[in-house]
Amino acid sequence: MRLVTATGRRRAAAVLATLALSMGLAACSQGGGRAGEAQVSPDPGPGPAAGDVATTTTTTTVPPGPPEADTSSPEALAAQLARVETAVRDPSTPAAELPRLGHTQQLATVALATRPEWDAPVLAVVPPAVRTAVEANVAASRELRQLVSSEPRGLPDWQIVAPPPAAELLAEYKAAEAEMGVGWPYLAAIHLVESRMGRIRGDSSAGAQGPMQFLPSTWAAYGAGGDIHSYRDSIRAAARYLRANGAPADMDNALFRYNPSNRYVRAIRAYARQMEADERAYLGYYHWQVYYFDTWLPEGWTRP
Numbered sequence: 001m002r003l004v005t006a007t008g009r010r011r012a013a014a015v016l017a018t019l020a021l022s023m024g025l026a027a028c029s030q031g032g033g034r035a036g037e038a039q040v041s042p043d044p045g046p047g048p049a050a051g052d053v054a055t056t057t058t059t060t061t062v063p064p065g066p067p068e069a070d071t072s073s074p075e076a077l078a079a080q081l082a083r084v085e086t087a088v089r090d091p092s093t094p095a096a097e098l099p100r101l102g103h104t105q106q107l108a109t110v111a112l113a114t115r116p117e118w119d120a121p122v123l124a125v126v127p128p129a130v131r132t133a134v135e136a137n138v139a140a141s142r143e144l145r146q147l148v149s150s151e152p153r154g155l156p157d158w159q160i161v162a163p164p165p166a167a168e169l170l171a172e173y174k175a176a177e178a179e180m181g182v183g184w185p186y187l188a189a190i191h192l193v194e195s196r197m198g199r200i201r202g203d204s205s206a207g208a209q210g211p212m213q214f215l216p217s218t219w220a221a222y223g224a225g226g227d228i229h230s231y232r233d234s235i236r237a238a239a240r241y242l243r244a245n246g247a248p249a250d251m252d253n254a255l256f257r258y259n260p261s262n263r264y265v266r267a268i269r270a271y272a273r274q275m276e277a278d279e280r281a282y283l284g285y286y287h288w289q290v291y292y293f294d295t296w297l298p299e300g301w302t303r304p
Contacts, residue, residue: 102287
């Protein structure tokens with residue numbers, strides 16, 4: 001039996017509160033002692049939903065208004081998912097197209113995640129080359145949505161900012177892996193869920209802070225004297241925390257200590273495995289946006 005500490009319970013409660021804040025996930029707090037509450041940004045609802053990775057410096061410029069998931073039929077959604085998953089993984093795709101592709105990937109994934117009756121007809125049409133990615137992203141979305149309250153609250157006290165460039169973040173994940181032995185895809189997946197790669201700026205209601213969501217008390221143990229709001233320092237602190245709790249040998253335990261939820265563990269593993277299989281999958285996730293239920297909070301947004 002796993003024991004959840006008081007900190008873990010605070011973190012779990014926080015995750016539920018903030019998970020509900022942007023439907024695709026963007027900021028959990030750590031269990032066992034890492035953070036106290038999540039900033040998790042749940043996946044957007046089904047509504048108006050909708051190169052070389054290391055050297056590609058992508059921008060986050062997005063055309064006015066979000067893209068939409070094509071829910072006119074299962075076949076149409078399957079075609080859309082196949083198109084965006086293929087394009088994200090294609091090295092010839094221009095970097096300027098990646099923001100729109102990633103956002104569309106996110107919304108199309110959520111559209112299928114909220115329509116389980118479409119699983120069979122969609123997956124029957126999606127090409128084998130990207131079927132595993134579609135299945136993994138939908139499964140992760142469903143796991144995370146189970147952690148979120150279905151009842152909207154007032155808009156969160158967040159500021160939504162542009163994340164560091166994709167190549168810079170990738171370099172930091174890989175540097176942390178080289179130093180601590182924790183696979184970079186897991187650090188990227190946690191960053192995605194915790195703060196949408198740093199887009200969400202704001203403390204959780206339990207006091208968790210920074211792009212990887214640490215309680216100050218836990219930061220004191222794992223932050224190595226760094227800045228809790230620094231993405232460089234936070235990524236390394238997350239790697240230290242995971243390593244101290246069994247990673248990479250027992251990644252499930254390490255992730256569970258980060259957030260005491262088996263659903264969270266499965267979701268992080270699903271995202272990480274896609275990046276392990278194809279590094280370019282990271283470029284799609286990097287462009288996933290912050291949603292509060294079905295409200296898109298674009299970069300530059302602050303609560304009115």
